[in-house]
Amino acid sequence: MAKHLTSRDKDYSQWYNDLVVQAGLADSSAVRGCMVIKPHGYAIWEAMQADLDRRFKETGHENAYFPLFIPKSYFSKEAAHVEGFAKECAVVTHYRLKNDPNGKGVIVDESAKLEEELIVRPTSETIIWDTYKNWIQSYRDLPILINQWANVVRWEMRTRLFLRTTEFLWQEGHTAHATEQEAIAEAEQMLHVYGDFAEDMMAMPVLRGIKSPNERFAGAIETYCIEALMQDGKALQAGTSHFLGQNFAKAFDVTFQDKDGKVKHVWATSWGVSTRLMGALVMSHSDDQGLVIPPKLAPTQIVIIPIYRGPEQLEAISLVVEPLLAELRAAGIRVKFDNRDTYKPGWKFNEYELKGVPIRIAVGPRDLENKQVEIARRDTLTKETMPMEGLIDRMVEMLSEIQKDLFDAAKRRLDDSIVKVDSWPEFEVAIKAGGFISAHWDGTAETEELIKRKTKATIRCIPLNNPQENGSCILTGEPSPERVLFAIAY
């Protein structure tokens, strides 16, 4: 293991790459653009999954699973959807290999060409709507509220661990409703499920809003999103929820007979978050020492490290630590006693800091004498000694304190980053400084495109419940009814 991370000041991007690998979250793999998610990274993802899954079920959704492969013809059915995804689809053309007659190895057996080529799903709308068609006849069959946990493939040109990989893990919800109103309510509800999850579990404050037409999901009428701010001042789209209108229902002919006897197309939503959240988590809280993981998602919340000389001292420490472990576990804390004799205390300190364990407890002979322990907080890198007496309650309290402090610090960063700007020269300066810029926009895709070309900034979202305020477009001076949020994004 390398001893030093690149510091954030020196090269934020390199810091991120180093950290993801060194903290054991993920590695790049032998397959271009695809990553291996390692146990530490996967444990965090599982914690995210578990909580999200609970929230989905609490809002009435059920899990199901649809195929990895999608017939090519399905893709052409919804025009905007094809347009959006065609350029990044992996295509299966054959189903058999054979020994290479000219040498070693195997080659594609040309005689085993598929009648119809299969797309590896970049998202599942098409196969799902083709399936829903058969499930829906009456308004009594609605709503359909389904989620699936799956992997998808999007053939990206440039990839980065977690932030953009060719294959990634995600969940995709796909719902069908009898009315437009109900579908919109569903899309909005899921946006809030995502927002609450990000804030409660990841301690990552987000902005909730809708996308400009340019940034909308391919095939959606409206795309809702949560946007987060990374430490380097760049924005990151952390989750999206789409109101799909009747686009897919019409493309796949999904109809139902309503109470009034009329045959109607259903209304749809889809929504998803991916392993990209892992990247967001890393870039929200971590520092030059390594990861900082909010307690609610930390696979290990407290690590106990014995400091000893010889087996007798370890034995004495263990006698005190074992009951402590049991009590901490009984209090619902995920705790680990690292009594490996193969690593030294100093090495372990650094290791757990790198991995982001929220609290470290060190117990040595001095502590045994004084009936105390040394507590170190990962987020603040502070240490203090505490009496063993009342330790459990104090730990429970400290974990929630850390969770709150992480959120508060990130919230302050986000709030402080949002600046109102009313002139183009100011805009150019502000966007370089990072963060979100609140500015007027004339509402046209052309202007949005031009701003992007000039500054790399995009409209991240139009906030929900955005105050209406007459103004003039930052670039063109045309009238504008409200401010929108710009940023340079991942």
Place this chain on the structure above:
RNA sequence: CGGGAUGUAGCUCAGGUGGUAGAGUACACGCCUGGGGGGCGUGUGGUCGCAGGUUCAAGUCCUGUCAUCCCGACCA
């Protein structure tokens, strides 16, 4: 797909005008150690990305090829 860089030990890298493959770190073993990535010693570990070519001789020179990284265009 354009522009740039790099492929040598698990990792980071050194190897002038061709001549028996190196260091640090990691790993294994031993002793000393132990409250912030310990010290000393002894070892293990390489088809020099791959394929050709030049040469008595190629990590080094030539051609091709593949891969990775960075910068652009595309994207969650």
